Amino acid sequence: MSELVINVKGLRKTFKKIKKLEGFLSSVRSLWNREVELIDGINGIDLQVKKGEIRGLIGPNGAGKSTTIKIMSGILHPSEGTVNVLGFTPWKDRERFVRNLGVLFGQKSQLWWDLPPIDTFSLNKEMYKIPDDEYKRRLDSFLDMLQIRDVIHQPVRTLSLGERMKCELVCALLHHPPLIFLDEPTIGLDIVSKETVRQFIKQMNRELGTTFIITTHDLADLENLCDQVTIINKGTIVFDESMDKLSTFFSNSKIIDVKFAQPIDPSLFSAYTVVSSAPLSVQIEVDLTAKDIKVWIYEILEQFPVVDINITNIPIEDVIRHIYES
Structure with a gap:
């Protein structure tokens, strides 16, 4: 049996929401006596991901995808359940854990807006203590595969969306993490850039055995990249099978x-x-x-x-x- 990179059991996350009352007097009264409502963001998730998989994690907006990934990456603490990622409990040994993790969140850029990407790459080299020769070899390889050698010395604010996304991928993979979370890696990209990014992901998976967890609303990402797909809806897993099984879901x-x-x-x-x-x-x-x-x-x-x-x-x-x- 292949080694498990992610092993999640009975995962729950409950959020507190303060009830909004109508009327001025009710709003004033709520300053001293607030009514709190408990909302289940995720409700009893079991998830196992094997080493070397490219797993699609999809679901409608508000289904619990982002909450699940934030817990698995150590940003949030769960209300219940056990989470083992790369042998770590993500939120307990965060510094050692994140050295083995790569992330690309669409709404959070690792690049400095007014600096060229090469400066961020150099900073990551120092943070992750990448040897000089390894850094040069990896960077040269990534720049050629993603076709961005000509743009890495320009300020990030002058780059196109596709060029920025490719530079974000370099940041996520430069330290060769065994596990990478990608949140909408191809959103807003043109057809050529999408294909370049997908080929890059597949090559890293094939050559390094890197495990990818990809959230996406682009079905072409699922069909071109993912071996397995997990669908989350209303905080629970409603489908967890291979892409082939998904294609034959309505076999009748x-x-x-x-x-x-x-x-x-x-x-x-x-x-x-x-x-x-x-x-x-x-x-x-x-x-x-x-x-x-x-x-x-x-x-x-x-x-x-x-x-x-x-x-x-x-x-x-x-x-x-x-x-x-x-």
């Missing part, structure tokens, strides 16, 4: 895409679950527990002037949306 449903030789009256599709339609085409979702796929196809061919027909799985974004909503 298929989408039949039909093209016609002539326009068809939409009312003729009333007996079907229509996903989308146009005068010369329609997408129908079919239930394979009700009828075999062959029966569905024969039925459609007999009723309509079909010129082309295609069968696909339920789109992964629809699967995830269904999991969120349920």
Whole structure:
């Protein structure tokens, strides 16, 4: 069995929220007698991540993703549960723990706004006590892979979003941590920059065995990077399987895409679950527990002037949306 990098059991985090009362007198009264409401940010999470995984951690806004990552990185203390990350309890031995951790949070930059990135890289070299020859070798490699050698001597405020994000990645990986948390690493990037960042992550995972935990709303990140995906909703884990399992989550449903030789009256599709339609085409979702796929196809061919027909799985974004909503 592969070594566990993260082992979380029974994790809970409860936040206190002061109830806001309406009216002036109620507001004055609350200065002395406040009503406190307890809110569960996360509620009984169990999570195991093996060494060398690229794990997607996703969920709707407010689901508990950020709270979970902040606890695993030692920023927050849990209300209940045990957390073992790289052999550490993150909030108890924080100084030694963070030397083995890399983080990239979209809302928190490691770069100094008015200084060039190379200055931040040099500062990280000293903080993490990286030997001179190792620092030069790693930096040269990263600059070439991310194609940012020409920008690291410019002030950060003059860089594009893509250039800044690539420099943030260098900061996160320069000390070769075995575990890295990436929060929305490709958000706002153009297609070329996204692909460069994804290839960089995959290469670091392949060559160094680095474990990545990635939070993202970009399904292409999941499909291109992640071996496993964990979905958190309302503070609990609702899905924790491989990407292949996620793709076949609705294995009893298929989408039949039909093209016609002539326009068809939409009312003729009333007996079907229509996903989308146009005068010369329609997408129908079919239930394979009700009828075999062959029966569905024969039925459609007999009723309509079909010129082309295609069968696909339920789109992964629809699967995830269904999991969120349920």
